[in-house]
Amino acid sequence: MNGLNLGIVAAFGTALCWTVTAVAFESAGKKVGSLAVNLIRLVIAFILLSVFNLFTRGMILPLDASGTAWIWLTISGIIGFVIGDLFLFQAYVEIGSRVSMLIMSSVPPITALTGFILMGEKISLLGLVGMFITMGGIIVVIFSKNPEDKKVKFNHSAKGMLYAFIGALGQAFGLVFSKFGMGSYNPFAATQIRIIAAIIGFSAVITVWKRWGELRVAIKHKEAIKRISVGSFFGPFIGVSLSLLAVQYAPTGIVSTITSITPILVIPAAIFIFKEKVLPREIAGAVISLVGVSLLFL
DSSP: OOHHHHHHHHHHHHHHHHHHHHHHHHHHHHHHOHHHHHHHHHHHHHHHHHHHHHHHHSOSSOTTSOHHHHHHHHHHHIIIIIIIHHHHHHHHHHHHHHHHHHHGGGHHHHHHHHHHHHHOOOOOHHHHHHHHHHHHHHHHHHEEEOTTTOOEEESSOHHHHHHHHHHHHHHHHHHHHHHHHHTTSOHHHHHHHHHHHHHHHHHHHHHHHTOHHHHHHHHTOHHHHHHHHHHHIIIIIIIHHHHHHHHHHSOHHHHHHHHTTHHHHHHHHHHHTSOOOOOHHHHHHHHHHHHHHHHHTO
């Protein structure tokens, strides 16, 4: 398998992982709160990565990383995990994983614009069309017109949707800074650096907000811990590492395009696990967004 194909396979694996982790963390977040879920899942993922790296690399910590890698990956961890996931996980609680992940399909256009601004990557005319189509698909889901007064209204919590968009910004910038810092470095060790930064960041947030009591309650909630553990395995351990492996071997745009199928994959889970009623308009919006993302990088 050549490098590009490896990157594509890793990106598909990432999309599957994001689906599992979104469902698991939505369920846990509604039980014990998003802040507790964030820190617990990072600690679990750090332990898993440390054991994995010990057996595969012979070192429990990424002490062989360069100073430059530590700087960029730390920035990536703060932006992607702390800022991005802090808002994304709260969006799970406010509007659910299905709508949150659809809004997260705005990550590829944001990533493309970031690449254009920071790295001089070109955006084609077709790519610009793709951006508008992607945003159109999201608009189809989050807005509707009241048949009585013909006024446009939000279909979901405005606060929750804002949180999801901020989460999308964090994910996009975190991905770009990861690529800056990782280079040819081991993706699992790179993920460990990002998680170390995120654990410190979330600990600071919980301290400032005086929310350690919530964390103690969450640790005692057995059902929530089970779901956080599943989400941690498929999210910050396998999923994030696969995403870094993907961007290491394939262009960032292609990786973002493939991983953006998650909103489609989440729909069956929303129907069968959370018993949500998914409207045809919402399925259409998810498909439209996926088409737009696909055009973005043709």
